[in-house]
Amino acid sequence: MIPHLLIPHAAARDQHDQSLWPAQVPRELPHLSALLPLMSVAEQVDAGPECPSMPYELxxxxxxxxxxxxxxxxxxxLETRTTGQPCGWIRPCHLQVGSDQVRLGVPEQLDLQEAExxxxxxxxxPYFxxxxxxxxxxxxxxxxxMGEPLRGLTTWSLDRLAGRPIxxxxxxxSGHPEALRWRRLQNEMQMLFYAHRVNDDRQQRRLPLINALWVTGAGLLEALPPPAPQVQVENRLQASALALDARAYVDAWQAVDGDSVARLLAEARRGTPVRLTLAGEQRAITLVASRASAWQRLTRLFASRPSLALLDTL
Known part of the structure; x- marks a missing residue:
């Protein structure tokens, strides 16, 4: 199997659409900086802010x-190995309601305990x-x-919406035949949770209230897919990217560079045909490195090769 490293949130933007960390200095990501010139772009998937799915998910x-x-x-x-019926995740969440917009809080920051x-x-x-x-x-x-109201339902990735206006x-x-049902359920859950003892306790502890439920990851699998190719999904950038924590994001990227990317670089230098997918909020770019002939190595010296600047295009 060809080693394939997929890095979601390889680029992240803040609320003002500025790069959370414009990684342009080779010494900050030495292994990625050395790996990219050995590779060439094989595929690009574009999925901007109007797409419910993140590029890495596609x-x-x-x-x-x-x-x-x-x-x-x-x-x-897929994650619950449920086949033959529509299903989706219901995620307890916190909606931040302002005078002119609604934002979805980052679910991982809720500190929601099992008893709650x-x-x-x-x-x-019973309402569901x-x-x-x-x-x-x-x-x-x-x-x-699980149930028919989830059939054909378009749902938005939490990675796409967390911390952003909705x-x-x-x-x-909008646009789904069961939209009225889901809107009614949303309203019922908001009223139900508003006076729930769990939120009374959370308010006393100064924690975000659980005031809504979010549907995501919905779809139908008729059968489980066959075993996947050898792909490693590197998720260590997700938490800091969604939290817009620039310092933690830098630390996470450097940790990823120091092991996952370093191992892929070692394989590439041994001549192993490796693949790397770097994914941001706008697009995912897949690069390949294969054993090069003497002529290919020579032509590379005069060709434009990928560099860290690629991150700013994601």
């Missing part, structure tokens, strides 16, 4: 043999069942929903 779905329609990648079905999540789950479950949606507790920050079209499931 790439990964294709690699795993999943349906890769935008906003309809069946992550919940189970209490909210038990309160919400009344609408023909089976709800199963899986983990504190994710419950599994448009009414996204919030209200």
């Amino acid at each position: 790439v990964l779905a294709a690699l795993l043999g999943l349906p890769a329609s935008e906003g309809q990648i069946p992550w919940a079905a 999540s189970r209490a909210l789950f038990e309160a919400a479950q 069942e009344e609408d023909g949606i089976a709800l199963r507790y899986v983990m504190p920050h994710a419950w599994l929903a 448009t009414p079209a996204v919030l209200h499931f």
Whole structure:
């Protein structure tokens, strides 16, 4: 198998669309800086802010043999090995409601405990069942929903929306025949959670209130896909990118460069045909390195080769 390293959030932008860390200095990422000139661009996937899925999700779905329609990648079905029925993740979340916009808080920053999540789950479950949606507790920050109202539902990646303003079209499931049902459920959950004892306790502890549920990763798998190619998904940049924590993001990138990228560089230098996918918020670029002939090595000296500047195009 060809080693393939996929790095989501290889570039990240803040609320003003400025690079969280414009990595231009070779000494900051020495292994990536040495690896990129050995590679050439093989594929590019564009998926800007109007796309419900992140670019890395589209790439990964294709690699795993999943349906890769935008906003309809069946992550919940894959991760729970559920086949033959539509399903999706229900994520407890915090909506920050302002005078002119609504923002989705970063779920991982909620510090939601299992007892809290189970209490909210038990309160919400009967409402979902009344609408023909089976709800199963899986983990504190994710419950599994199953049923026909999820069929064909376009859902937005939390990586795309966390910490960002949410448009009414996204919030209200515009364009789906079950939009009214989902909007009603959203409203019921907001009212239900508003007076729930879990939020009374969280308010006393000065923690963000759980005031909404978010549907994501919905889709249908008729059968589980065959085993995937050898691909390593490097997720260490995600938390700091979503939190817009520049210092932690720099530290995470340098840690990734020091081991995952360093190992791929060593393989490339041994002549192993390796692949690297760097993904940001706008696009994912896949590069390949293969054993080069003497003539290819010579022509590389005079050709334009990828560099760290590639990160700023993501």
